[in-house]
Amino acid sequence: MCQESDALVSLIIPVYNAQDYLPLCIDSVLGQSYRNLEVILVDDGSTDKSSSICDAYARKDSRVRVLHQGNGGIAKAQNAGLNAVRGDYIAFADNDDILDRRNIELLMHALVKTGADMSKGRWRQFGLSQMQNVQREAGSGAEEPGTITVFTDPLRAYQTVFSKALRLLGEAAGRHSEARYLNEANWCRLYRADLWEGIRFPEGRYAQDTAVAGRLYARMNKVADIDTNLYNWLQRPESVTHSKQKTSFYHDHIQAALENMALCREKTITPARSYYTLMGNLRYERNLEASSEGTSQLFVADQEAASTALGYLSLTQRGYCRILSGLRLLEKAVYDRRIKNLA
Incomplete structure (x- = not known):
């Protein structure tokens, strides 16, 4: 697929004590088919080897920038990344997840082609035993999406299209309900950078993503959805949401x-x-x-x-x-x- 844009994409990765998984995440980002990236690694006071891993990648690839800060939580790390971006578009990833090789390419294609404010893809959860298969599939790159669905009024969609059962019924009725599903996650999305002007995550609070989701969606006119898996979300029992x-x-x-x-x-x-x-x-x-x-x-x-x-x-x-x-x-x-x- 030809890339309609060669604009700079700033991809923010908050990093905290993820030495066992961080290299896999960064490798999946640097291996993107879309090459014009600024990868911002925000080391949030890691006490393991994550900090040195970040610095090692910065020495190897000029697209990588590392910000070191005292531990202040994910919101502070995300905000530091947002304050440092230089790109026209912004993406996020968690430090233990794996991006499909064509993640940014396909999201950019959908966003530019449709004139949307944000594009999003599908994702899947996986466990540690599936790591090798996920790496292999993500490295091969997703197939061309079957459908790019564009919808308006994303705040309304966020508030109403969240039941899986009703989404399945909507799909059966040909209403593209799955495409209109929005949650609070920031990964597997590509945003126009200006959407984030004046919006930052509340620091020192849980639910930082939920706190900004409504404000972001209220600013958007159109969202483009790709019916292809572009992101792999690692499930670990020690994570915040599972503790x-x-x-x-x-x-x-x-x-x-x-x-x-x-x-x-x-x-x-x-x-x-x-x-x-x-x-x-x-x-x-x-x-x-x-x-x-x-x-x-x-x-x-x-x-x-x-x-x-x-x-x-x-x-x-x-x-x-x-x-x-x-x-x-x-x-x-x-x-x-x-x-x-x-x-």
């Missing part, structure tokens, strides 16, 4: 959901996904409170804020949100069981 959480984790997700619900109210969109996030994390927070002595002021404040936000929803909106939330909970039980079985 035991604490009250602050749930509180931060509640705050992010409330912020997105306020944005939806402004845009007259039913916040079904944010309702699901809000109610689920309130439930987890409540269960955690029940196992401790007394009730924290943080939990009381979260309950009051949630009650206020829910009061803005009509009865019809609440019913719709409850139905989608219940369906998504059933799907999550199946998803969690499948992911835990990845080895």
Whole structure:
């Protein structure tokens, strides 16, 4: 496929204690068929060999830039990368994941061809036992996409097209529902750089991706989806999303959901996904409170804020949100069981 653009793409990789997987990730980035890359490795105070691995790659490839900083969390690392970008387009990757060789090429083709603000591809989860197969397939490069689907009003799609069962029904009806699925992840996307002007991740908080997702989608007019796997997401039990959480984790997700619900109210969109996030994390927070002595002021404040936000929803909106939330909970039980079985 001919590349319609030779514009510089800045690819940001926050790095923290990933010495066992980091070289595989960086190799998959430097091996991209799209060559005009600026690879920004943000070492967030790693205590293993990750820092020296980053520096070694910078010495070998002039496209690699390394930023070293004290440990401040993924949001601080992502922001440092955003503040340093020079490219016209921005992409992200996690430090233990593997990109398909044609990831940037195909995302760029879709974005330029359609005039979209962001392009995205499909991804898959994999376990450590599948590493060699994933490396081989990713290195071979994806086939030409069967369909590039363009859709508008991505904020509405983000809030409403998140149930897998309903997406399957939509696909069967020819509505390209899977293409309209958006979550909070930043990887396997290619953004126009100007979308990030004035937007940064909230530092010192969990749910940093959820906190900016709504604002980003509200800025976009068009999104292009490629029906091809372009990204491989490693599942490790020690990762943040798979580890035991604490009250602050749930509180931060509640705050992010409330912020997105306020944005939806402004845009007259039913916040079904944010309702699901809000109610689920309130439930987890409540269960955690029940196992401790007394009730924290943080939990009381979260309950009051949630009650206020829910009061803005009509009865019809609440019913719709409850139905989608219940369906998504059933799907999550199946998803969690499948992911835990990845080895």
